[in-house]
Amino acid sequence: MTTVHEQGDASDRPGDGFGLFDEEFTRDPHGMFDAIRSAACPAAHSDALGGAWMPVTFEDVRMVARSPDRFSSRTSEITGPTVPASGGGLLIPPITSDPPMHKPHRDVLMPYFTPAPVKAQEAFVRDDARRLATGLAMRGEGELVREFAQEVTVATLARLLAVPFELRETFIDWTVRMFRVGPLDHQHRAETVREILDFFEGLLAERRARPGDDLLSHIATVQSEGLTHKDRLGTAFVIVLAGADTTWSAIAASLWHLGHRVDDRDRLVAEPDLMDTAVEELLRYYAPVTVVRTATGPTELCRRQVAGGDRVIAPFGAANRDPEVFPDPHAVRLDRRRNKHLAFGTGAHRCIGASLARMEMKVALQEWLAVMPRFEVLQPDDVTWTGGAVRGPESVPFRAGPV
Numbered sequence: 001m002t003t004v005h006e007q008g009d010a011s012d013r014p015g016d017g018f019g020l021f022d023e024e025f026t027r028d029p030h031g032m033f034d035a036i037r038s039a040a041c042p043a044a045h046s047d048a049l050g051g052a053w054m055p056v057t058f059e060d061v062r063m064v065a066r067s068p069d070r071f072s073s074r075t076s077e078i079t080g081p082t083v084p085a086s087g088g089g090l091l092i093p094p095i096t097s098d099p100p101m102h103k104p105h106r107d108v109l110m111p112y113f114t115p116a117p118v119k120a121q122e123a124f125v126r127d128d129a130r131r132l133a134t135g136l137a138m139r140g141e142g143e144l145v146r147e148f149a150q151e152v153t154v155a156t157l158a159r160l161l162a163v164p165f166e167l168r169e170t171f172i173d174w175t176v177r178m179f180r181v182g183p184l185d186h187q188h189r190a191e192t193v194r195e196i197l198d199f200f201e202g203l204l205a206e207r208r209a210r211p212g213d214d215l216l217s218h219i220a221t222v223q224s225e226g227l228t229h230k231d232r233l234g235t236a237f238v239i240v241l242a243g244a245d246t247t248w249s250a251i252a253a254s255l256w257h258l259g260h261r262v263d264d265r266d267r268l269v270a271e272p273d274l275m276d277t278a279v280e281e282l283l284r285y286y287a288p289v290t291v292v293r294t295a296t297g298p299t300e301l302c303r304r305q306v307a308g309g310d311r312v313i314a315p316f317g318a319a320n321r322d323p324e325v326f327p328d329p330h331a332v333r334l335d336r337r338r339n340k341h342l343a344f345g346t347g348a349h350r351c352i353g354a355s356l357a358r359m360e361m362k363v364a365l366q367e368w369l370a371v372m373p374r375f376e377v378l379q380p381d382d383v384t385w386t387g388g389a390v391r392g393p394e395s396v397p398f399r400a401g402p403v
Helices: 023-027 029-037 058-065 102-112 115-139 144-161 165-184 186-209 215-221 229-258 262-270 272-286 354-371
Strands: 043-046 052-055 141-143 290-295 299-301 304-306 311-315 397-399
Touching: 023 029, 029 043, 052 058, 058 290, 058 311, 102 215, 102 229, 115 141, 115 144, 115 354, 141 144, 144 165, 144 215, 144 229, 144 354, 165 186, 165 229, 186 215, 186 229, 215 229, 229 262, 229 272, 229 354, 262 272, 262 354, 272 354
Parallel strands: 052 311
Antiparallel strands: 043 052, 141 397, 290 311, 299 304
């Protein structure tokens, strides 16, 4: 990380020295986001874990996400002693793709994430969510992250990839190791990456030999100019890593909210037609994703000078609480109508699986509330939250409550 150069007084800038995995930050990053946003220059800098810049206003986060000429997507590593050079590090198209290759990389996946194929998944998701919620309701208590949110999300991915459901635990383990352990232990991350790539190397070979109508077969056999074997391997990797933790964190955070904000829970039970706007509001409020970009050359974030090669992280959760864009941003309004949040990103890199994630979240909440309309989260203030690229509750004990 290069020396920080900036105009104005550099002392006591709010948020400088932030740590993405510090307990205070993971418990409630929005206090820090508010403090940074109130400064003359609403962007913080830290040398921790390899160093990074962090803008927090809606406009700055949006600009970073939509400006590939200034901020490259070439790495997904949110921490690390160095930022990989262009073409280095883990390549997981289209997440780590820049123009002109980003569009053809994204187009490889698009046929499986348009409205019709997403709709075709809904019955499976609904049946699975109902089965899991019913079992938990009959037991009367449980833990909603591991026993529901993760199960619904990873079962959907397993079906999309046409792999045995028994691999759900493996997918969850890989995701936890990549996002929880990996950013703080790069040797462990490298070992996990190798394990995942070896797994998909074998699966892609099988699907090339005996293709079906599943997404992995499509990735293995689709013809696209410039698409290399390494690209195909990285694209398969993306489906598990990008489609798992993000969605289960959004579902779990929403249930955590409804399980102790009983007015919102009861209103959603009484007004089921409110579900679509409620999902958007919960996505805005608990937006789980922070993306990373790399400055392509010397540039500025407000009046702070960013050197080429510096890491810039863009927390969509911070953008979604900007009072300049969202009135009363720290309040959950289930009927909020004007809600152009950035939970799924923005621009060319907007999440390709947004429609699938929305459907999974809506169906999961509907089925959960159908069988446990009076459930309660136990000791909500004691829940710990993950840090880094994806924020969500680690474990949420609950009681089913009276029917």
